[in-house]
Amino acid sequence: MDLSIAQNWFFIIIALAMVMASLIVVTTRNVMHAALMLVGALAGSAALFVLLGAEFVAGVIVLVYIGAIIVLFLFGVMITRVEIGRSQSLDHERKWPAAVIAIGTFAVLAGSSVAFFGDEEIEGVAAVRTSDIGTAIFERFVVPFEVVSFVLLAALIGGIVLARRDDPES
Amino acid sequence: MTIAQFLVLSAALFSIGIYGVLVRRNAVLVLLSVELMLAAVNINFVAFGRYFADATAGGQMFALFIITVAAAEVGIGLAIVLLIFRNRASANIDELDVLKW
Numbered sequence: 001m002d003l004s005i006a007q008n009w010f011f012i013i014i015a016l017a018m019v020m021a022s023l024i025v026v027t028t029r030n031v032m033h034a035a036l037m038l039v040g041a042l043a044g045s046a047a048l049f050v051l052l053g054a055e056f057v058a059g060v061i062v063l064v065y066i067g068a069i070i071v072l073f074l075f076g077v078m079i080t081r082v083e084i085g086r087s088q089s090l091d092h093e094r095k096w097p098a099a100v101i102a103i104g105t106f107a108v109l110a111g112s113s114v115a116f117f118g119d120e121e122i123e124g125v126a127a128v129r130t131s132d133i134g135t136a137i138f139e140r141f142v143v144p145f146e147v148v149s150f151v152l153l154a155a156l157i158g159g160i161v162l163a164r165r166d167d168p169e170s
Numbered sequence: 171m172t173i174a175q176f177l178v179l180s181a182a183l184f185s186i187g188i189y190g191v192l193v194r195r196n197a198v199l200v201l202l203s204v205e206l207m208l209a210a211v212n213i214n215f216v217a218f219g220r221y222f223a224d225a226t227a228g229g230q231m232f233a234l235f236i237i238t239v240a241a242a243e244v245g246i247g248l249a250i251v252l253l254i255f256r257n258r259a260s261a262n263i264d265e266l267d268v269l270k271w
Binding site for chain 1: 172176180181183187189197198199201202206216231238239240245248253262264
């Protein structure tokens with residue numbers, strides 16, 4: 001009983017931090033702040049994965065998202081010379097249609113999931129071990145694993161081809 | 171912990187991501203908002219995997235696949251943004267109207 005109360009408080013704190021960080025991501029006028037607040041939101045999702053017993057996924061989030069993708073974004077911000085610092089022209093002028101669509105999506109998704117699942121509990125089970133995930137990758141999910149490795153290879157080649165300068169004489 | 175609280179949090183993050191995609195002019199910021207939406211989907215997958223108590227960790231596997239595809243998407247997306255910036259000296263998506271007629 002005490003454990004479930006502690007889990008709920010942990011969830012509430014993490015959830016509030018994630019929502020605040022993601023609101024800053026979509027509203028700030030400073031591009032650097034947006035990228036760094038995305039780190040906050042993703043770190044919150046890693047904490048939720050630890051709460052759900054998915055420790056390997058939490059580690060992958062920290063390594064791949066926070067370690068690699070955010071750094072890539074910071075490089076993108078610096079190379080494309082988005083005005084670092086406050087800038088007025090990052091948003092469209094008409095914001096209310098987007099706000100209406102976002103609030104409508106939230107109402108439909110949240111309302112239907114609350115109406116369908118009610119207050120069904122997630123029973124507390126022990127964390128999934130990394131060796132079980134490794135077994136699952138190479139037994140049940142081996143074909144999707146190979147497909148996704150081809151996706152990464154294609155993205156690698158495509159990134160090189162796109163970013164390479166064309167030869168001036170050809 | 172109920173399953174619904176994870177679903178509501180994920181719906182909130184997804185809606186904020188939609189708002190960001192629709193309202194931002196800069197392509198890099200649009201890609202940041204797409205990452206927010208993918209993170210919301212990851213939370214859904216892991217919460218459902220725990221809810222159904224899948225013995226083969228299917229929810230976590232799909233979260234890992236989404237992370238991989240997101241990495242590929244960011245690499246290609248930023249390469250395209252850099253190419254557009256090199257050709258047009260701007261990364262604002264409302265100035266990209268060469269395909270319009």
